[in-house]
Amino acid sequence: MSSGGSSLFSGFRVLGLYSNHVPHAVRFHQKHREFYLVTVVGKCLHTYNVNRLGIVAVSNSLSDDITCLAADRMLVFAAAGKLVSAFARNKEVVMRYNGHRQEVRLLLPLGDHLISADSTLSIVFNLPIMPCSLRHSDVYLRLQFDPNTFDVSAMMHPSTYMNKVLLGSSQGALQLWNIKTSKLLFTFRGWSMGVTVLQQSPAVDVVGVGTATGRIIIHNIRLDETLMSFTQDWGPISWLAFRTDGPPIVASGSPQGHIAFWDLERRQLVAQQRHAHSTAIAAATFLHGEPLLVTNGADNAIKVWIFDQEGGGARLLRSRQGHSAPPTTIHHHGNDGKNILSAGQDGTLQSFSTVHERFNKNLGHGEKEQKKKKGLSYEELRLPSILAFSSAAARQSDWDGIVACHRGRLAATTWNYQRCTMGAHHLQPPSPRRDTVATAVDITSCGNFAVIGSSSGRVDVYNLQSGLHRGCYGDSEKGVMNSDSHAGSDWLLKFWRFKTRKQEEELKLNAAPATMMLHRDSGMLALVLDDFTVLVVDIETRRVVRKFVGHHGNINDMTFSPDGRWLVTVAMDCTIRTWDLPSGCLVDCFLVAMAPVGVSMSPTGDFLATAHIDSLGVYLWTNKSLCGPVGLRPLPADHQPATETLPGVTVDQSEQEVTSEEGDDAYKSADQLGAELVTLSLLPKSRWKSLLYLDDIKKKNKPVAPPLAPPAAPFFLPTLPGLTPRFTSPTATEQETQSKLLPSGLSSQRSKFTAALEAALESGSFNCPVLLLKDFGPSAVSVELTCLTSEGGGASSLLLAFIHMIEHMLASGRDFDLAHSYLALFLKLHLRSLSQDTFAMEALLRLSTQLEAGWAELRASLDQSLCLLSYTKSALL
Numbered sequence: 010m011s012s013g014g015s016s017l018f019s020g021f022r023v024l025g026l027y028s029n030h031v032p033h034a035v036r037f038h039q040k041h042r043e044f045y046l047v048t049v050v051g052k053c054l055h056t057y058n059v060n061r062l063g064i065v066a067v068s069n070s071l072s073d074d075i076t077c078l079a080a081d082r083m084l085v086f087a088a089a090g091k092l093v094s095a096f097a098r099n100k101e102v103v104m105r106y107n108g109h110r111q112e113v114r115l116l117l118p119l120g121d122h123l124i125s126a127d128s129t130l131s132i133v134f135n136l137p138i139m140p141c142s143l144r145h146s147d148v149y150l151r152l153q154f155d156p157n158t159f160d161v162s163a164m165m166h167p168s169t170y171m172n173k174v175l176l177g178s179s180q181g182a183l184q185l186w187n188i189k190t191s192k193l194l195f196t197f198r199g200w201s202m203g204v205t206v207l208q209q210s211p212a213v214d215v216v217g218v219g220t221a222t223g224r225i226i227i228h229n230i231r232l233d234e235t236l237m238s239f240t241q242d243w244g245p246i247s248w249l250a251f252r253t254d255g256p257p258i259v260a261s262g263s264p265q266g267h268i269a270f271w272d273l274e275r276r277q278l279v280a281q282q283r284h285a286h287s288t289a290i291a292a293a294t295f296l297h298g299e300p301l302l303v304t305n306g307a308d309n310a311i312k313v314w315i316f317d318q319e320g321g322g323a324r325l326l327r328s329r330q331g332h333s334a335p336p337t338t339i340h341h342h343g344n345d346g347k348n349i350l351s352a353g354q355d356g357t358l359q360s361f362s363t364v365h366e367r368f369n370k371n372l373g374h375g376e377k378e379q380k381k382k383k384g385l386s387y388e389e390l391r392l393p394s395i396l397a398f399s400s401a402a403a404r405q406s407d408w409d410g411i412v413a414c415h416r417g418r419l420a421a422t423t424w425n426y427q428r429c430t431m432g433a434h435h436l437q438p439p440s441p442r443r444d445t446v447a448t449a450v451d452i453t454s455c456g457n458f459a460v461i462g463s464s465s466g467r468v469d470v471y472n473l474q475s476g477l478h479r480g481c482y483g484d485s486e487k488g489v490m491n492s493d494s495h496a497g498s499d500w501l502l503k504f505w506r507f508k509t510r511k512q513e514e515e516l517k518l519n520a521a522p523a524t525m526m527l528h529r530d531s532g533m534l535a536l537v538l539d540d541f542t543v544l545v546v547d548i549e550t551r552r553v554v555r556k557f558v559g560h561h562g563n564i565n566d567m568t569f570s571p572d573g574r575w576l577v578t579v580a581m582d583c584t585i586r587t588w589d590l591p592s593g594c595l596v597d598c599f600l601v602a603m604a605p606v607g608v609s610m611s612p613t614g615d616f617l618a619t620a621h622i623d624s625l626g627v628y629l630w631t632n633k634s635l636c637g638p639v640g641l642r643p644l645p646a647d648h649q650p651a652t653e654t655l656p657g658v659t660v661d662q663s664e665q666e667v668t669s670e671e672g673d674d675a676y677k678s679a680d681q682l683g684a685e686l687v688t689l690s691l692l693p694k695s696r697w698k699s700l701l702y703l704d705d706i707k708k709k710n711k712p713v714a715p716p717l718a719p720p721a722a723p724f725f726l727p728t729l730p731g732l733t734p735r736f737t738s739p740t741a742t743e744q745e746t747q748s749k750l751l752p753s754g755l756s757s758q759r760s761k762f763t764a765a766l767e768a769a770l771e772s773g774s775f776n777c778p779v780l781l782l783k784d785f786g787p788s789a790v791s792v793e794l795t796c797l798t799s800e801g802g803g804a805s806s807l808l809l810a811f812i813h814m815i816e817h818m819l820a821s822g823r824d825f826d827l828a829h830s831y832l833a834l835f836l837k838l839h840l841r842s843l844s845q846d847t848f849a850m851e852a853l854l855r856l857s858t859q860l861e862a863g864w865a866e867l868r869a870s871l872d873q874s875l876c877l878l879s880y881t882k883s884a885l886l
Contacts, residue, residue: 015599017587017639018617018630020656024349024361025331025369026050026626030307032248032292034080035059044296047085047099048305049075054085055658056099059296059303062311062329063366066099067658079116079123084136086123088113093125093134106134106146115164117174122149122188124174126161129154131176133188150191159184165207167216167230175216175230177204183218185230197233200226208249210259217259219246225261227273239271239278250293254300258321264289266306270321280322286310287333287355301326308333308355309625329366332357336620338395338566339607339627342426343402346611349618350411351627352395358413358424361627363616370429375415375422393417397449400426403456408474409434412459414447421447421461423473434476436461438469453507454529470510480510502536504551514551518544523564531573533590537564543578545590557588559595568610568617577617579605584650585619594643600652621655628656681823687867690824696787697830701837703791762793763807770810775817779824782831794835798842805846811835812852819859832856 031049038045044059052075054068068085077088084104085096090112095104111127118124123134123146133150154161163177172189181199186192206219214231223241228234243263252258257273266286272279286306293304300316302323310330314323334354342348342360348368349361356375362368375392398413409423409432419441423432442465449462458479459471468482482505502516520538527534527548534546541564545555562581569576575596576588581604587597607620617630633639681688690697699706727737762785765778782790797803797811815835818828836843843849 014651014653015585015597015630017597017633017641018585018599018653019633020654021616021629021631022656023626023628023658024363025309025336025351025359026658027055027309027311027329027331028291028305028307029309030289030291031075031078033294033303033305033311034078034085035294035296035303036080036082036085037297039082045099046303046305046311047078047080048311049078049087050658051075052089053657054078054087054096054099057311057329059301059313061367062313062327064658068096068100069102070657071102077113077116079118081118084118086116086118088116088125091127093123095123095136104136104146106132108132108134108148108151115161117164117166119166119174119188120172124164124188126164126176128156128160131161131164150188152186152191163204163207165209165216167214168209169213175207177207177218179203179221181220183207183230195233197228197230200224205246206249208251210251211253217249217251219249219261221245223263225249225259225271227259237273237276239276241269243267243269247289248292250295250302252295252300252316253297254295256316256321258316260293260295260302262290262293262304266290266308268293268302268304268323270323272321280318280320282314282323285312285314329369330371331361332359332625334394335606335622335624336627337606338397339609339618339620340398340400341609341611341618342400344612346613346615349609349627350398350400351607351620352398352413353625354394356391356394358395358398358411360426363611363629370426372411372424372426372429373431375413375431392422396447398424399450399452399459401452401454401456402426403454404473405456408432410452410456410473412436412450412452412461412473414450414461417446419445419447419463421450421459423459423476434471434473436469436471436476436478438463438467438481439478468505482510483512502546504548516546516551516553524566526567526569528569528573531569533569533573535567535569535576537567537578539563541580543567543576543588545576555588555590555593557586557593557595559586559598560584562604565604565606566608568608570610571612571614575610577608577610579608579619589641589643592643595648596641596643598644598648598650600650601655602652603655624655630656681821684822686822687825687863688823690783690827692783692827697827699787700790700830700834703787760793760796763796763803766807766810766814770806770813775814778814779818779827783824783827790831791834791838794831794838798839805842805849808839808843808846809849809852812849812856816852816856816859819856819863 028048029050034047036045036047046057046059048055052070052073055064056066057064071089071094073089075087075089079086085099087094087096091109093106093113094102097103106123106125109125109127109130109132111129113125113127115126121136123136125132131152132148134146135149158180159182160179161176162179165175167173167175172187174186174188176184176186181202181204183197183199184193185195187194200220202224203221204218205221208217210217214229215236216228216230218226218228223244223246225239225241225246227236229236241261241263243265245264247262247264250260259271259273261269266284266288268282268285269278270280285304286308288306288308290304290306293302295302302314305311309332310328312328313326315326316323318324332351332353332355336351336353338352340350342350347362347364351359351361358372360370376390377392393416395413396416398411400411402410404410405426409425411424411426412421413424414421420435420437423434425432436459445463445465447461447463451460457473459473460468462468466483470479471477472479500518500521502518503512504514505512518538520540523537523539525534525536532548534548536544536546538544541560541562543557543564544553546552547554560580560582564578564580567576567578574590576590578586583600583604584598585601585605586595589596601621603621603624605619605621609618615632615635617632619628729735729737762778762781765781769775769778785793797807815828815832818824843853
């Protein structure tokens with residue numbers, strides 16, 4: 010019996026994946042005036058803004074892992090095996106390029122062409138002007154090479170060399186080709202050393218050449234003359250980068266993760282950055298006109314370096330980095346469930362935030378106590394990877410709150426979460442036995458003591474504040490413990506009194522224990538045995554209350570839900586199983602592609618975190634039961650779990666931006682979601698609510714005439730003839746006597762709306778006149794409706810056409826508010842004329858019936874909603 014996957018958990022996102030060994034690409038967005046960095050993570054592309062290193066886009070997955078990357082102003086090109094794909098908007102594939110028979114290892118966009126190369130063939134493809142749909146591109150040119158004489162290993166476009174491309178080979182020779190005429194222009198003999206890098210310098214005709222022997226050559230390709238050369242002692246040159254903001258500096262990288270900075274004027278080494286990455290640096294790019302260097306490497310890190318140090322040195326400005334080797338142990342830290350502590354095979358202890366990447370912390374590598382001794386190398390100071398660790402947030406502001414034991418070492422280390430550093434104490438028993446190592450660790454709930462178990466059977470207690478040894482429990486059991494109980498390889502589970510350190514009881518097991526976990530609130534102790542079974546022991550009664558059987562491989566880790574109802578286990582059989590403790594049944598089970606090695610449920614119960622073999626990320630799964638009802642039923646014994654896809658990286662909405670130059674295809678909602686629904690026009694209320702009150706509004710808003718300058722008074726004031734002197738009254742000016750009414754001839758012209766209404770009456774489609782009315786303001790709508798009668802230059806047929814238009818609007822369900830407003834204004838203006846027209850009255854009666862039916866249906870829905878709301882507010886729930 011099989012199911013459709015997990016009914017309890019759903020993939021949400023992955024934390025801690027940033028880059029791999031593929032060189033990055035840098036793009037500049039003209040509109041945003043900002044640089045964007047594109048990196049490769051497996052089968053996807055990640056796009057970051059360089060200013061904040063926030064992820065802004067994640068591409069769709071390809072069918073195979075991406076091996077090569079390049080970008081131009083419009084598209085991002087990625088090669089996966091023999092196929093090259095072009096991504097638009099850093100997300101979807103819009104072009105595919107076929108033609109290679111071997112794995113593509115070099116890509117170069119050049120104008121309207123894309124050049125791709127494998128070990129024997131270089132193909133020039135045509136690029137579309139505006140790619141809008143998925144299609145395959147045409148091949149413009151093919152260049153065949155013999156790998157025995159010219160194995161293409163590097164490729165670049167010399168600046169100002171139109172249609173030219175410079176190819177480097179592993180044999181050491183260089184070739185300059187014209188891709189327009191498909192002619193070989195010149196062959197450079199080289200330096201009998203394999204070329205690994207070709208990089209254009211800020212100077213025209215001058216390129217930087219990196220070789221497999223560590224030599225850096227600055228060569229003028231126009232004169233075929235070597236200007237200068239440097240030698241790097243760290244092996245082959247993996248990349249070259251020239252500064253463009255002023256100082257004549259070229260940077261070179263090595264497979265060891267070091268960076269060297271060379272002064273081209275003084276022709277000497279000016280600075281070096283050792284261990285910039287823990288592994289080989291894939292690529293480095295100087296941002297144009299800025300003192301910033303962007304690097305990415307196979308250690309899953311992106312770093313931005315700024316050059317503001319004396320002597321030309323650089324310091325780390327910002328970074329995003331995860332584990333460079335797969336994590337082995339993960340635990341949630343704190344009670345809010347927002348931070349996950351992860352220990353990896355690379356020896357680092359890191360904290361990943363589920364809220365935002367800027368809250369991530371790297372606590373670094375552990376260092377040995379012989380740090381002050383001189384003569385020790387960087388690798389000799391580093392501690393081995395962490396085998397197990399425990400954390401407590403109760404007293405982390407007072408002293409170290411994390412204790413870890415390392416592979417093959419007896420001394421356990423302490424770590425400080427708030428300072429993001431290794432602590433001051435190395436916890437080691439006072440009289441250690443030979444060949445004894447620490448195997449398990451835990452911190453008491455109060456945060457004051459650390460309990461450490463060793464391979465000799467000792468369980469030692471230390472004070473975390475002082476780091477002093479405070480006693481031990483027994484000396485013959487080896488295994489895993491948890492505060493007041495521990496299990497050993499002698500198949501015994503022993504219970505001890507913490508303060509007196511006396512054994513109270515022991516429980517005989519059926520197999521050797523592998524690991525165990527205590528849920529303190531419920532007092533349930535989960536114990537994993539070597540026979541792939543899980544026991545649940547009640548620490549109050551000291552009895553086995555549940556036994557779970559079903560895994561077919563070693564159980565790597567387990568975790569309790571916050572309420573202690575579920576126990577989630579992960580095993581080497583690639584299954585994640587959820588057991589219900591009250592019923593004792595398996596209620597959820599699903600498969601994953603890679604075997605999980607660690608699991609942790611957040612204290613709030615919203616996320617389940619897992620770590621997997623051969624994966625550098627920490628995967629989050631959403632708890633569906635917090636979002637809605639989930640029907641959990643006991644799964645049968647023959648249940649065949651389905652495979653769930655591991656979640657991918659999601660884009661933070663605060664960082665999401667448009668990162669391509671072409672316009673985005675914005676989503677447009679449908680005009681009508683359903684025939685039974687009523688859709689409003691979404692126009693401002695002032696466009697339709699004030700139609701009935703236009704006269705009042707015009708009267709209220711009538712502008713006051715500005716004060717006029719008095720006319721020039723005559724020297725002698727005019728008087729009326731008679732015995733009593735009286736002055737004559739002033740006469741009206743020509744401007745005041747001029748009428749402001751339009752001549753009747755002007756109003757007889759037909760408007761666009763009346764013409765569209767007549768055409769709609771014949772065709773039966775009233776969309777055009779409705780759109781015209783929606784574009785008009787309230788005054789314009791009033792004028793158009795007034796002109797429908799014969800007095801306004803219209804005709805009686807227009808009145809009937811307008812009624813049919815309102816019927817069409819009500820039948821479609823769209824623009825519900827406008828239909829009623831237009832109808833109300835129409836009846837106010839023309840009711841007397843309509844009452845004398847028999848055809849118009851019949852149409853109005855039909856429209857009245859339609860209005861009553863529509864309003865009855867709408868009123869029923871409103872009454873039902875009001876009734877439910879009133880009940881919710883008043884009922885005692």
